[in-house]
Amino acid sequence: MNEHDPSATRSSFDESLGRIGASSLPEWPNFPFEEQLKNQQDDQQSTISATLTPKSRFYPTRSSVQRGSGFFVRLKRMWTLFPIQDISWIVAFSFTIGSTAFVVNGFFLLLALIDPETNFLTETPYATPASSVLGTLIFLIGGYAGFLEGLNFGEKEMAVTDGERSVQVQRLRVSTSTPQADDDSKEVQTSSLEPLIGDSAFIYLPTMHQLRTTYTHSLSFHAGWVQFLGTIVFSLATLTSLPGVLTSSPSLIPALNLLPATLGGLLFIIASVLQMLYAQEAWWMPQPAKGDWQVGFWNAIGSLGFTMAGALPVLGTETATYVGTLADFWGSWAFLIGSVIQLYIVMGYYA
Numbered sequence: 001m002n003e004h005d006p007s008a009t010r011s012s013f014d015e016s017l018g019r020i021g022a023s024s025l026p027e028w029p030n031f032p033f034e035e036q037l038k039n040q041q042d043d044q045q046s047t048i049s050a051t052l053t054p055k056s057r058f059y060p061t062r063s064s065v066q067r068g069s070g071f072f073v074r075l076k077r078m079w080t081l082f083p084i085q086d087i088s089w090i091v092a093f094s095f096t097i098g099s100t101a102f103v104v105n106g107f108f109l110l111l112a113l114i115d116p117e118t119n120f121l122t123e124t125p126y127a128t129p130a131s132s133v134l135g136t137l138i139f140l141i142g143g144y145a146g147f148l149e150g151l152n153f154g155e156k157e158m159a160v161t162d163g164e165r166s167v168q169v170q171r172l173r174v175s176t177s178t179p180q181a182d183d184d185s186k187e188v189q190t191s192s193l194e195p196l197i198g199d200s201a202f203i204y205l206p207t208m209h210q211l212r213t214t215y216t217h218s219l220s221f222h223a224g225w226v227q228f229l230g231t232i233v234f235s236l237a238t239l240t241s242l243p244g245v246l247t248s249s250p251s252l253i254p255a256l257n258l259l260p261a262t263l264g265g266l267l268f269i270i271a272s273v274l275q276m277l278y279a280q281e282a283w284w285m286p287q288p289a290k291g292d293w294q295v296g297f298w299n300a301i302g303s304l305g306f307t308m309a310g311a312l313p314v315l316g317t318e319t320a321t322y323v324g325t326l327a328d329f330w331g332s333w334a335f336l337i338g339s340v341i342q343l344y345i346v347m348g349y350y351a
Contacts, residue, residue, distance in 0.1 A: 057080065057081055057082055058082050058083070058084050059083070059084075059085065060081050060083050060350045060351065061350070061351065062083065062086065062193070062196070062349050062350055063349050063350070063351070064193060064349075065349075066348040066349060067348055067349065067350075067351065069348065069351075074344060074347050074348060075344070077347040077350055078340075078343050078344060078347050081347065081350050083350060084197075085196040085197045085198055086196060086197075086346065087145055087148050087149045087152060087194060087196075087197060087202075088149055088153075088194065088342075088346045089343070089346045089347075090141075090142070090145040091142055091145045091146045091149050091342070092339055092342040092343035092345075092346050093343060094138050094139070094141045094142030094145060095138075095139065095142040095335065095338075095339035095342070096336065096339040096340055096342075096343055097138050098134075098135045098136075098137075098138035098139040098141075098142055098335075098339075099135070099302070099332055099333075099335040099336035099339050100135075100336060101131050101132075101134045101135030101138065102131070102132070102135040102328075102332035102335065102336075103329070103332040103333055103336055104131045105128060105131035105132045105135060105328075105332070106325070106328045106329035106331075106332045107329065108123055108127055108128040108131065109128060109325050109328065109329070110325050110326060110328075110329045112124070112128075113321075113322055113325055124243070125243055129241070129242050129243060132238050132241065133238060133242070136231075136234065136235045136238040139231045139234070139235075140231050140232070140235060142231070143227055143228040143229075143230065143231030143232070144228055144231075146223075146224045146227045146228055147224045147225050147227075147228040148203075148204065148224075149194060149220075149224055150218070150220045150221040150222070150223060150224020150225060151203045151204075151205075151206055151215070151221060151224065152194035152195055152201075152202060152203050153194045153220045153221075154214065154215050154218035154220050154221030154224075155203060155210070155214050155215075155218075193349070219274050219275075219277055219278040220274075220275075220278050222274055223271045223272075223274035223275050223278065224271075226267055226270050226271040226274065227267070227268065227271035229267055230264045230265075230266075230267030230268045230270075230271060231264070233260050233263050233264040233267060234260065234261065234264030234265070234267075234268075234306070235264075236256070236260040236264075237257050237258070237260040237261035237264060237310065240252075240253075240256045240257040240260070241257055254314055257310075258310050258311070258313055258314055259310070260310070261306065261307075261309060261310025261311075262307055262310035262311045263310075264306065264310070265303050265304070265305075265306035265307030265308075265309070265310055265311075266303075266307055268299065268302070268303030268306060268307075269300055269303040269304060269307065271299070271303075272296045272297075272299040272300035272302075272303050273296070273300060274296075275292070275295060275296030275299065276293055276296035276297060276300065278292070278296075279292035279293035279295075279296060280293065291341060291342075291344070291345045292345065294338070294341050295338045295339075295341050295342045295345070296338075297338070298334050298335070298337045298338030298341065299334070299335060299338040301331070301334035301338075302331045302332065302333075302334035302335030302336075302338060303331070303335075304327075304331065305327040305328060305329075305330050305331015305332070305334060306327075306328065306331045308323070308324055308327035308328075308331070309324045309325065309327050309328035309331065310324070311324070312324035312327070
């Protein structure tokens with residue numbers, strides 16, 4: 001402007017905008033950028049939450065801490081969400097379905113002794129062995145998943161212990177009522193969750209160095225591999241109990257059927273006791289108020305029933321056989337209760 005009209009004075013910035021048509025320029029937002037970004041994120045989150053596809057039921061979002069949901073809400077999640085990447089969910093769900101199959105099997109066995117007239121044509125040759133094989137196969141899946149859970153949770157267990165020590169050192173300098181202390185506590189809780197299947201941090205097979213250093217003192221790892229070994233041994237008893245396997249060699253029943261059943265039950269008891277000890281703050285202090293402790297307790301009761309079912313028939317009396325069959329039935333129910341509790345606990349991390 002000054003070049004065309006040297007006599008014109010320099011105008012202000014507002015007057016210049018007026019000459020070039022400031023109305024054509026977009027108006028600057030009247031709220032901070034952080035608020036605009038937050039609104040965009042909220043809109044995206046609302047869109048994701050509103051779109052519930054079948055895939056989201058199998059890959060739901062997991063929280064780092066337990067959600068404060070109602071009892072019936074969590075019960076609904078147990079049968080509507082299926083987080084197949086969560087190894088803890090696979091353990092709980094497998095043992096729940098497997099225990100249900102063993103409950104059905106125990107019912108068939110017990111009913112045949114209490115009221116033989118109720119036997120239907122296909123009960124002994126098909127229904128009873130089929131339910132036993134189904135329960136055993138699912139228990140094998142759950143046992144292997146428990147082994148993987150022990151591997152991954154065992155490493156996190158060591159990391160959390162070290163993290164808690166560092167947090168305690170920091171809390172000597174920072175009051176526990178400050179936000180910083182709360183953040184430290186959340187970090188410890190987050191690290192206590194095992195990684196999901198498919199994550200780069202998920203461990204499928206430990207190295208010898210990890211076995212010597214990380215897992216030697218991990219109760220969760222020892223509980224996992226002992227339980228997996230128990231399912232393998234117990235499966236031998238299931239195979240030899242099938243019709244026709246040992247029919248021509250009854251003398252082998254104690255060694256090939258009753259012994260694996262008893263030994264498998266004993267290994268289950270050891271694994272359950274380790275689960276209870278892991279849930280306790282001290283080995284001499286039972287904590288029945290904890291859900292994890294209840295899981296170990298009911299699994300121990302179920303393991304005792306399976307052990308009695310394998311050991312008592314060795315006596316060869318009708319009473320021992322009846323008590324052993326009855327123990328197999330209530331032992332299956334105890335395992336089912338513990339598995340359902342475990343599934344309930346796992347689903348507390350999902351919405």
